[in-house]
Amino acid sequence: MKTAEVLDVSFTPRPEVDPASDVAGWPSTGLVEASRVARVWISPERARWSREQREVALTLADGSVVVELPYKGTDWLVREVLAEAGDAAVLSPPEAREAVRAAVDRLQLAVR
Amino acid sequence: MTQGFAKDTEKLIRQLSLISYLMAERRPVTATEIRRDVEGYSDMTEDAFARRFYADRAELDALGIHLSVDKPAEGFSEQENYSLAPEAFHLPPIAFTDSERAALQTALTLLDGEFAYAEPLRLALQQIAWGRPSPLGSDSRQTIGLGITASAGGGEVSARLAKIDTAIYRRKRIEFEYHTMGSDETSLRRVDPYHLLFEGGQFYLVGYAHERDDVRVFRLSRIKGKVAYATKAEHDFKRPTDFDPRGYATRADWQFGETVGTAEVWISERIAWQVERHFGRFGTIAKAQDGSGDMTFTTEYASVRQLAAWALRLGEHARILAPDELVSELADRVELLHDRHTGELELAAVVPAEEVDEVVEPAGAKRETAIRPERFARLVTLASILIQAGRANERLRFTDVCEALQVSDAELREDVAVLNVVNFGGGSYVLYAEVHDDGTIEVDPEPYSDNFARPARLLPVEAKALIAAIDLIGDHLPEGALNSARDKIVAALGADPMEQGLQVASGGGDYS
Numbered sequence: 001m002k003t004a005e006v007l008d009v010s011f012t013p014r015p016e017v018d019p020a021s022d023v024a025g026w027p028s029t030g031l032v033e034a035s036r037v038a039r040v041w042i043s044p045e046r047a048r049w050s051r052e053q054r055e056v057a058l059t060l061a062d063g064s065v066v067v068e069l070p071y072k073g074t075d076w077l078v079r080e081v082l083a084e085a086g087d088a089a090v091l092s093p094p095e096a097r098e099a100v101r102a103a104v105d106r107l108q109l110a111v112r
Numbered sequence: 113m114t115q116g117f118a119k120d121t122e123k124l125i126r127q128l129s130l131i132s133y134l135m136a137e138r139r140p141v142t143a144t145e146i147r148r149d150v151e152g153y154s155d156m157t158e159d160a161f162a163r164r165f166y167a168d169r170a171e172l173d174a175l176g177i178h179l180s181v182d183k184p185a186e187g188f189s190e191q192e193n194y195s196l197a198p199e200a201f202h203l204p205p206i207a208f209t210d211s212e213r214a215a216l217q218t219a220l221t222l223l224d225g226e227f228a229y230a231e232p233l234r235l236a237l238q239q240i241a242w243g244r245p246s247p248l249g250s251d252s253r254q255t256i257g258l259g260i261t262a263s264a265g266g267g268e269v270s271a272r273l274a275k276i277d278t279a280i281y282r283r284k285r286i287e288f289e290y291h292t293m294g295s296d297e298t299s300l301r302r303v304d305p306y307h308l309l310f311e312g313g314q315f316y317l318v319g320y321a322h323e324r325d326d327v328r329v330f331r332l333s334r335i336k337g338k339v340a341y342a343t344k345a346e347h348d349f350k351r352p353t354d355f356d357p358r359g360y361a362t363r364a365d366w367q368f369g370e371t372v373g374t375a376e377v378w379i380s381e382r383i384a385w386q387v388e389r390h391f392g393r394f395g396t397i398a399k400a401q402d403g404s405g406d407m408t409f410t411t412e413y414a415s416v417r418q419l420a421a422w423a424l425r426l427g428e429h430a431r432i433l434a435p436d437e438l439v440s441e442l443a444d445r446v447e448l449l450h451d452r453h454t455g456e457l458e459l460a461a462v463v464p465a466e467e468v469d470e471v472v473e474p475a476g477a478k479r480e481t482a483i484r485p486e487r488f489a490r491l492v493t494l495a496s497i498l499i500q501a502g503r504a505n506e507r508l509r510f511t512d513v514c515e516a517l518q519v520s521d522a523e524l525r526e527d528v529a530v531l532n533v534v535n536f537g538g539g540s541y542v543l544y545a546e547v548h549d550d551g552t553i554e555v556d557p558e559p560y561s562d563n564f565a566r567p568a569r570l571l572p573v574e575a576k577a578l579i580a581a582i583d584l585i586g587d588h589l590p591e592g593a594l595n596s597a598r599d600k601i602v603a604a605l606g607a608d609p610m611e612q613g614l615q616v617a618s619g620g621g622d623y624s
Binding site for chain 1: 206310417424425427449450454457461462465
């Protein structure tokens with residue numbers, strides 16, 4: 001949040017909303033109740049760091065690993081993959097792989 | 113009188129009786145008088161007394177309770193005089209305002225049960241809340257939930273944390289096997305531990321590494337196996353007076369290690385405010401002169417990859433401007449990203465997964481917190497709770513006291529039995545407490561219970577826990593809400609525990 005302002009308006013909490021149950025979830029565990037799971041390949045050079053941070057789904061013969069990242073927002077997944085600085089690649093789902101590719105295209109324009 | 117108790121318990125009784133005696137006497141006393149009058153010493157031979165008394169003093173010293181020793185110019189140790197000034201044992205009163213108390217209540221309730229130092233924190237709060245509802249009491253109007261954790265992260269790391277915490281305080285050199293991620297190698301390390309740092313959800317040890325002849329930072333989760341003391345000496349080193357732990361807590365991911373250069377990074381107006389807020393302290397900001405709202409962020413770096421990774425995460429809203437090696441590194445990595453997201457990525461063969469035995473925690477198992485305060489601290493806190501109730505002529509509910517101190521039924525009964533035996537000088541007892549069948553505790557405070565009727569100084573681990581908790585929460589609440597409470601606590605302690613072994617660092621940034 002960039003800024004916040006208290007208004008002179010009050011509200012009635014909705015009974016179906018339970019903020020405590022949300023807080024007990026992803027902010028503590030880092031795991032979002034996800035609608036999608038991406039499979040992401042991690043290079044051999046970075047595999048051991050990934051093992052520390054995430055569940056490894058597959059180990060490959062060259063030392064690389066495949067991890068599963070639950071996600072709701074594609075933007076978040078794209079940032080996570082970009083932050084691996086080329087040592088990660090989305091394998092599936094196709095639309096997530098495409099989203100990273102589109103972000104990389106924009107980056108290529110920026111760095112030239 | 114102390115027969116029937118285990119050796120460790122006899123020692124606690126002896127130490128508590130010694131403290132009670134010294135504070136009651138209000139004058140320096142000789143070792144001879146101590147041996148004659150204090151519960152637990154009178155049956156000892158001269159040699160045994162000399163050894164035990166010396167050991168007890170050393171242990172009390174390690175707990176932060178410093179006996180004054182007045183040595184004559186010449187003479188034998190029996191002619192030394194010992195005293196314990198009240199201010200060496202008691203905490204000065206801390207006058208929290210209602211808003212400070214409310215801030216403490218909010219902040220510290222949030223951490224209960226999810227903090228490696230939870231148990232000493234609980235005891236610290238009992239002491240500083242003296243005479244008022246504990247800040248850990250429930251608040252039905254609580255409107256904030258906390259989603260961060262400062263747990264030690266599992267049984268093994270918890271055990272290491274406890275050992276290292278003690279080693280720091282006792283200035284003991286330690287040895288452990290450590291896995292270095294960079295080289296992917298595990299080797300034995302011999303370290304003088306100076307400080308613990310909690311940052312980004314991980315505990316780190318900062319200490320002098322003998323193999324490297326330099327100060328190094330070790331992540332506790334990368335220590336393999338147990339941490340052991342390197343020697344049997346009482347102390348192994350002195351922390352250098354010019355060691356400043358704060359320097360290790362104010363570094364970005366790309367600044368760990370020796371600085372190799374200074375980078376300039378263009379940041380678009382779109383995210384400039386966010387970068388300034390979360391990363392500004394890791395460098396300097398220069399706003400663009402063209403009024404665009406863009407800015408240039410200048411920062412020192414030790415790791416090319418980490419800085420490139422940080423910039424890439426910001427997408428097209430960041431661009432490295434200098435130096436050239438960094439610009440070209442970033443371009444190479446963008447190329448790599450492009451290649452790996454074009455066409456089909458060829459993967460090596462899958463290695464079959466080995467079967468791993470899962471360790472299943474029993475349902476309802478009490479969560480193991482990392483740091484157990486000394487039982488001594490718990491007894492002192494219990495004594496003050498009991499005496500306060502006795503003076504108010506009130507009975508306590510047994511279950512309430514168990515809950516307040518987080519002890520079992522059996523532990524509390526034994527603690528009460530121990531306190532009933534603390535005495536000195538011809539039957540001068542501190543208190544008498546009786547557990548009734550109706551689940552209440554009735555307390556008769558004795559004349560010498562005065563000494564426990566005021567809050568005791570926080571033990572080093574309790575002070576560390578309290579300030580660490582405030583620092584952990586404070587970063588996530590509006591600035592100022594806990595700052596004044598923290599200042600008062602530090603003033604009462606006489607020193608900032610953060611500088612003496614544990615520091616909670618501000619988060620390095622929020623990417624969400």
